[in-house]
Amino acid sequence: MKQAVTQKYGLLMVATLTSVAMSGCGGVYDASVSGVVQLDGKPVHRGTVCYNPAGNGPSAYGRIESDGSYFLRTGREEGIPSGQYKVTVVANEPPAEKRSETGGPPPAGKLITPAWYKSAKTSGLDYSIESGSNEINLELTSEPPPDWEPKPKRRRRR
Amino acid sequence: MKLRLKQFRTCLLVILATSSLTGCSEEADSRDAVVQGNVTVDGELATSGAVMFHPIADGPIATGQIHGDGSYSLRIGLGNYGDADKSKIFSGDYVATVLVNAPADRSQTINEGGPPVGGPRLTALKYAKKETSGLAFSVKPGRNVFPLAVEGSDSDPPVEVVLEETEQTDETLTADQSGLAESEAGSPGEEEESGDPAEADEVNSEDKSGQESVEGSLE
Numbered sequence: 001m002k003q004a005v006t007q008k009y010g011l012l013m014v015a016t017l018t019s020v021a022m023s024g025c026g027g028v029y030d031a032s033v034s035g036v037v038q039l040d041g042k043p044v045h046r047g048t049v050c051y052n053p054a055g056n057g058p059s060a061y062g063r064i065e066s067d068g069s070y071f072l073r074t075g076r077e078e079g080i081p082s083g084q085y086k087v088t089v090v091a092n093e094p095p096a097e098k099r100s101e102t103g104g105p106p107p108a109g110k111l112i113t114p115a116w117y118k119s120a121k122t123s124g125l126d127y128s129i130e131s132g133s134n135e136i137n138l139e140l141t142s143e144p145p146p147d148w149e150p151k152p153k154r155r156r157r158r
Numbered sequence: 159m160k161l162r163l164k165q166f167r168t169c170l171l172v173i174l175a176t177s178s179l180t181g182c183s184e185e186a187d188s189r190d191a192v193v194q195g196n197v198t199v200d201g202e203l204a205t206s207g208a209v210m211f212h213p214i215a216d217g218p219i220a221t222g223q224i225h226g227d228g229s230y231s232l233r234i235g236l237g238n239y240g241d242a243d244k245s246k247i248f249s250g251d252y253v254a255t256v257l258v259n260a261p262a263d264r265s266q267t268i269n270e271g272g273p274p275v276g277g278p279r280l281t282a283l284k285y286a287k288k289e290t291s292g293l294a295f296s297v298k299p300g301r302n303v304f305p306l307a308v309e310g311s312d313s314d315p316p317v318e319v320v321l322e323e324t325e326q327t328d329e330t331l332t333a334d335q336s337g338l339a340e341s342e343a344g345s346p347g348e349e350e351e352s353g354d355p356a357e358a359d360e361v362n363s364e365d366k367s368g369q370e371s372v373e374g375s376l377e
Contacts, residue, residue, distance in 0.1 A: 028301065047202065048198060048201060048202045048203045048228070050198070050201070058195070058303035058304070058305055059196070059305045059307075060196075061196040061198065061203055061228055061229075061305065063203050063227055063228065073196065073227060073229055074194075074303055075194025075195050075196065075229060075230075075231065075303040076194045076225070076229045076230070076231045076243045077194065077243075088201070090198075090200070090201030090202050091202075092200075092202060105260065105278035105279055105280055105310070105311040106260070106278065107312070108200065108310060108312065118201055
């Protein structure tokens, strides 16, 4: 009987210890988001995902890994406040040269993801983030939305 | 056995007490705001570089290095060196500057055995100066998150303007020198000693204008 009681206390101690270890100061946001970014069914191997809040609040960002996966950070902290978000995706190939001819910065590489995914107005990727962990796989297509009009190309200066 | 139980209980109490004591460490002064964010250049997360927040009023500049995942957190001086992300700065109005460079090309060095040539600048020039960055933020007490979405160096003005700007910095330099010259206006011959003849000429011409203004004010 007494042994059972000590065991109970032992368990309690373990539980307290783990809760102490887990609490800390982190976990400022109530939701976390991860997923995979695909373009026409193939994973996008680099780039940036941005969750822009529909209302006020900071945007959350995630880097796309080589396998297409991403998870979101708001500032330095992992996670995102729950709510409505418009998602944008920007991915460029790495620049071909290290420097431009005049020693300036290299011109940006070719866009991997279509240009309409750059803007929250045209991306059409609206998501509702619930508190807790969310898995959101972004499936992009190279088929432009019906109202899409490409912007005139920006002139590149040397 | 009862003794053991008591020991367990005290042990538990001690753990609870210390755990409530630890928590986040507070800085002693009135720094009350945590500032974090992410930096994107033309939509893509930066992988290196630095963010600076310049206070509008008097106060220390807060700095933050951009981490590999594009995020930054601000600190003053060393900040909270135990956990940099919990560093606090003073709340108030700030203007931010951002500079992101491509990684240095380590195959090339300035001199043999010298440091590698720095990578080219990736952010537009205007974000490097607080007068032109246009990135104003009001830091509130507590937690602040400021994503900085800046344009790349593609949007820099044409090269001629950049040259003009270097001329401007020259002007400010010579203006400082002429300021010095004004204090010793009695001996204008001394400037001849400076090494570079072209530079000396420039300094001289600036000096004349400086002297003229002095004379003007005397009259």
